[in-house]
Amino acid sequence: MKKLTITSIILVLLMISGMIQVREGCARDYIFIVGSSTVYPFATVVAENFGKKTGFKTPMIESTGSGGGHKLFGAGIGIDHPDITNASARITKSQLEKDFKNGVKEVVEVKIGYDGIVVANSRLTQVYRLNRKDLFLALAKQVPVPRAKGELRPNPYTSWKQINPSLPDTKIEVFGPPPTSGTRDAFVELVMEGGANTFPWIAKLKKTDKKKYKVICHTIREDGAYIEAGENDNLIVDKLSKAPEVLGIFGFSFLDQNTDKIQGSFIDGVKPTFEAIADGFYPVSRPLYFYVKKAHVDTIPGMREYLEEFTNENAWGDEGYLTSKGLIPMSVKERQHYRKVVEELIPLTLEDLN
Missing domain, CATH: 3.40.190.10 (Periplasmic binding protein-like II)
Structure with missing residues (x-):
């Protein structure tokens, strides 16, 4: 191997120095x-x-x-x-x-x-009239045992009618955002907590046992009734247009841009509209x-x-x-x-x- 001369060493150092300068000077x-x-x-x-x-x-x-x-x-x-x-x-x-x-x-x-969170379905079927209690009972992993204060059981509900006689006798199947989504965070806080709070003993837990309260309200069932549909809300819209009996959860803007395909459910008697969200009447906005x-x-x-x-x-x-x-x-x-x-x-x- 040839020995490096002082001149060649200096040249190498200058080249390295220049490369470093170029690299440091680069910016997107x-x-x-x-x-x-x-x-x-x-x-x-x-x-x-x-x-x-x-x-x-x-x-x-x-x-x-x-x-x-x-x-x-x-x-x-x-x-x-x-x-x-x-x-x-x-x-x-x-x-x-x-x-x-x-x-x-x-x-x-x-x-x-601001934005509203909507629960929507295909325009090919009826509009759902839901309340937050309905949604909590449909999607929570554990739900209260009827007439047994303080007791929970694994969610047994498979159809909307089992939860509320005024709802259709269709399978509970909801496409929604994953845990990494801010929409999911807002949904569990605004809807799931709101629905759980209709049970007084659960509402009290927010002050007496906040950890248990969060587990009850924020844990979504994992038996297929709730389907994580990724971060692309356009895919949920597309799925709804092809599956009339399925519901989907996403931001109001996606409903607003696809009213030819889908319709928003009433929540606590209020239809998701621009005006209702702006005026503060629609209960699920953030x-x-x-x-x-x-x-x-x-x-x-x-x-x-x-x-x-x-x-x-x-x-x-x-x-x-x-x-x-x-x-x-x-x-x-x-x-x-x-x-x-x-x-x-x-x-x-x-x-x-x-």
Whole structure:
């Protein structure tokens, strides 16, 4: 083997130094977004408008579910990690603490509006008139024993009529989101807890034994009545159009965009409509968010411009283009607040989540 001369060693070192500089100087030339399947359609429309109006590349958006998205988002800083994560449930204190431990020290929270969770079926059959008690009894893994206070049993119900005589005598079969979904989180909190609370002894557990209360309310049956359909809500819509007696759970925007195929069930006597959700009458509604990695804002090209597009009145306002996609706008006061948060990139603190 030939000995390396001092000159050749210097050349090698210079080459390595140059390679390192190039590698360090590289940055993505597009925004990378992950997260909620419910927020995905809204983010996609904003991204398309952003791409047309600016000279930046259209952001790459992946529908991973709120939980999966935040896991990717909070794993670290740098071009290998997402810049933004969409969420159909607010970040938890434990999630933010994990972000901090992973070096993601400044996370900016942006609420974008509201959405309803619907239980829908094919337009080829009758509209269901459900209440939250019906849904709890249909989908919980364990349900109260009739006339036996404090006792539970494995869910025995196989048809809707067994639960409520006014419902059709059809098999309980519901397509819904997986545990990683913010829609699933919101559904168990708003619907399953709401239905369980109609039993006074379960409602009391929320104060006396919160762990047991959560097990009862949040544990979905696993015997085939509830079918996890992944993070793609469009697939659930497609399944419903082909299976008239099956129900599906997803965000209102997917119902709003597919009224030719599917219809929303009444929940506690209220039909899921834009107006009912906006007015607060529909009982199953929740806020939607996205979270921004502040450290990436002035590193990834177009970040500020994308945030400007999303929080512009032409997008999320009362007459904005996102309303045509099913987003329920926030009040003017809320929009002004979050617009300021975006302009000043005010990070979220653990105290904000108390």
